[in-house]
Amino acid sequence: MTSKKIILKPGKEKSILHHHPWVFSGAVASSSGNPQPGETVEVLSSGGERLGWAAYSPYSSIRARVWSFDPDEVINEEYFYRKIEAAARLRTAINITKETNAFRLVHGEADGVPGLIVDCYPDVAVVQILSAGAEYWRDVLIDQVQQITGCKTVVERSDVEVRHLEGLPIREGLIRGENLPPRIKIEENGLHYWVDVIGGQKTGFYLDQRQNRKRIMALSKDREVLNAFCYTGGFTLCGLAGGARSVLSIDSSANALTLAAENLALNGFNPALNQWVEGNVFKELRTLRDRNKQFDLIILDPPKFAPTAAQAQKAARAYKDINLLAFKLLRNGGILVTFSCSGGLGRDLFQKIVADAALDAGVEAKIVEMLSQSADHPVALNFPESAYLKGLICVVG
Structure with missing residues (x-):
């Protein structure tokens, strides 16, 4: 168990009990253990009730983003692998590849991985790391995206303003693989599109x-x-x-x-x-x-x-x-x-x-x-x- 904790002000645990993953700075009474940006902290109510585990972000108004609402969860590499694998199973279940070969694999908080966006194009995964917590686990997350998708090429598009709010620098470019083509051809609903995953908006499309x-x-x-x-x-x-x-x-x-x-x-x-x-x-x-x-x-x-x-x-x-x-x-x-x-x-x-x-x-x-x-x-x-x-x-x- 980590010695790093944040303690909420009285009455501020309601949103966490409803499993909303954001803890705003105004809800935090104190912290202990000197948590650093992105480190995992235990979230406690003002009365000491264990509420879950979150990634600490000292520069953002969203002071912590919850990884898990289970007080007994262990936040480690295996935990993130399960989350990304579950996101991949969901896309398989909704048969997304029936209509396209380009889709979103991980949608941040909605897939239980706050601050991580992963879009999959043919043989290329494009990641956005948007929070201090996702940045802390960056290499692990990228390794797991590669393992689960089988993509040898990974591009990072962490070039959005929200990173400044997290105290993070802009980062973009090819980070895994080589010989990325200037454009990738995708298919969607019977039509074809060229996509520029480096210079295009969002992750290219x-x-x-x-x-x-x-x-x-x-x-x-x-x-x-x-x-x-x-x-x-x-x-x-x-x-x-x-x-x-x-x-x-x-x-x-x-x-x-x-x-x-x-x-x-x-x-x-x-x-x-x-x-x-x-x-x-x-x-x-x-x-x-x-x-x-x-x-x-x-x-x-x-x-x-x-x-x-x-x-x-x-x-x-x-x-x-x-x-x-x-x-x-x-x-x-x-x-x-x-x-x-x-x-x-x-x-x-x-x-x-x-x-x-x-x-x-x-x-x-x-x-x-x-x-x-x-x-x-x-x-x-x-x-x-x-x-x-x-x-x-x-x-x-």
Whole structure:
């Protein structure tokens, strides 16, 4: 048993008893044993009740992330192997490879390994180490990912801002194997995509939108489609595969649009059916509005405007602006498919923002479907924050 402990303030054990894995700094009365960043500490109530084991993070407002709520658990290499193996069994159980050869293997807290993200591409695993605890066990976790997946090549994409909050430096690049190709070809729902796992967004591809891309296929037939924040063309290709009359795709990244055009060619689509526009999406939407341009289907998949709840109100303005403009660009009977991937913005607030945008745009709209992340990004019932991707399908008129 470790001599390193954190003791909670009176009444602050409630969330732990409900198996929420985060212990905030304001809930901690004291620590003992001089725990270092990432080390395992025992979590005790103010009355001395043993509540579980957590990774200590002295620099973060999330002071500890719980590994196990079992006071008798031993946190060691075997423990992490069991967790990653269980995550792999879940992906097998939901038959994820039936529709793709690129999927999320470990989804952080939702798979019982806070701070660890693992995405699997053909012969390549991409890991993100996001917390002090995962950093402490980094080499062990990477070894076990290799052992369980069989991937000889491992890429690290620990290049996100949350690492700064944990007191960790940015780290990215090839860490296991050699001769990583500049691009990896994946297959999803009958379409093929080139993925840049080193230079692309997230781990190279938005794997969490898989089912929603498939939904766009079903909605696109004979429609004029606008795909805003198109990245490497996922929704664009699905629109064309679904029989769209035309697609206008906008993104601010020239590199993303170059890869998007290659993806279009890879699948043999007629390039005349799609127009790529490089530019600020907010500005381009206003230009389209001023030109009285109209569409039958609009997809809004913006970047994370509100990573934390503290940024939600500021981000709300941006979400409202793009949705208001989209409503103005829709024909009567048109469809808006709108998303937020901001963890700091709840589903209820997002829906209210979209409702306010429709009101200000002077349109009547109905939600006909609610969307979420793909099944390989599971949502733990004890950790609602893992349900970060929120989507609405709205019909105007």
